[in-house]
Amino acid sequence: MPIAEISALTRKFAQKLIQNSEECEAFLGALQVGACRDRAVLWLVERVNEVPWQVESGPEWRPTFVDRVGTGARPGSHPLHEQGAFYCLDFSSVFSASAVCAFPELVGAKVVDICAAPGGKSIFAWRAASPSILISNEVIGKRTGALISNLVRCKIRNARVVRHDPEVLAEILGTSADLVIVDAPCSGQSLIAKGEDSPGCFHPATINMNANRQRRIISNSAKVVAGGGMLMYMTCTYAREENEGVLEWFVKKNPSFRALSVPHLEAHHSTLSSLPCYRLWPQQGLGAGAFVAVLRCEEERDCGGDESKLHVLWDSSASH
Numbered sequence: 001m002p003i004a005e006i007s008a009l010t011r012k013f014a015q016k017l018i019q020n021s022e023e024c025e026a027f028l029g030a031l032q033v034g035a036c037r038d039r040a041v042l043w044l045v046e047r048v049n050e051v052p053w054q055v056e057s058g059p060e061w062r063p064t065f066v067d068r069v070g071t072g073a074r075p076g077s078h079p080l081h082e083q084g085a086f087y088c089l090d091f092s093s094v095f096s097a098s099a100v101c102a103f104p105e106l107v108g109a110k111v112v113d114i115c116a117a118p119g120g121k122s123i124f125a126w127r128a129a130s131p132s133i134l135i136s137n138e139v140i141g142k143r144t145g146a147l148i149s150n151l152v153r154c155k156i157r158n159a160r161v162v163r164h165d166p167e168v169l170a171e172i173l174g175t176s177a178d179l180v181i182v183d184a185p186c187s188g189q190s191l192i193a194k195g196e197d198s199p200g201c202f203h204p205a206t207i208n209m210n211a212n213r214q215r216r217i218i219s220n221s222a223k224v225v226a227g228g229g230m231l232m233y234m235t236c237t238y239a240r241e242e243n244e245g246v247l248e249w250f251v252k253k254n255p256s257f258r259a260l261s262v263p264h265l266e267a268h269h270s271t272l273s274s275l276p277c278y279r280l281w282p283q284q285g286l287g288a289g290a291f292v293a294v295l296r297c298e299e300e301r302d303c304g305g306d307e308s309k310l311h312v313l314w315d316s317s318a319s320h
């Protein structure tokens, strides 16, 4: 049953984004129904077979440690959740974070998650790549509590939570990370496909404000990537300006970074750029929507930092 009216602004946005009229209507239909609440369970211990929720099959690229769960499932209220046996996240987040799994060389890497709260991508990266050190940064003070409590509950090791503006973090860390994750703040358009509110999310001013902020964040985040290291840029919004637009702008400004293919996501290759990057659309039936691009730094870099200047809010070595 439709729960939302599609405004003229939203329709105009969709028609500009999606040229194929059938696809465009399917997209608008998914926004209107607002039922894309596909969830996932990310196992941090060996998977338990007897769970009181339905596990859905597919897609074939789904990481082995992730279950897709039925929309009616409430895994977060199971005692195993409190024990840190798993972390619950949207399946769209699994889509973007799964890019980590495409690069086995990242196992044991130094990982920096620039926009980390409440912790989904940090926990995914920790599970997928067993980092030698994971630095989870969150600039908004009131969001750091949830981040720390999730990392503590999930017994994440070799990890620190810090709070810095990305520009300051880049100065402190220097070019030291094998993987930098930027799960950027965005206009939040996919919230509509989940049936949630996201006021003004299709307004050009909102999109522009976010795209400008994303450019600042990705530029500063790139300064933390070591020579040969990777930068993963992701959002949960649809606007081209915040996704392919940011990627293309960044690569033009930073020619030493090359966008890489993610083989298991090829079926989701974005048609909105000639660069390799990937989209999950709400009408595809796997979640509310996501975008991800992976870049490798192909220049030699040697810019030392001084980690003693980190504002560390939590350190796993002190809490286990």
Ligand code: SAM
Pocket: 093, 114, 115, 116, 117, 118, 119, 120, 121, 122, 138, 139, 140, 143, 165, 166, 183, 184, 185, 186, 213, 217
């Ligand atoms: N990565 C998280 C996860 O998977 O659980 C979700 C991150 S959310 C999409 C974006 C985050 O960016 C928010 O926690 C927000 O507080 C943070 N943020 C907002 N403004 C920022 C800025 N100017 N620089 C860096 N991070 C910012």
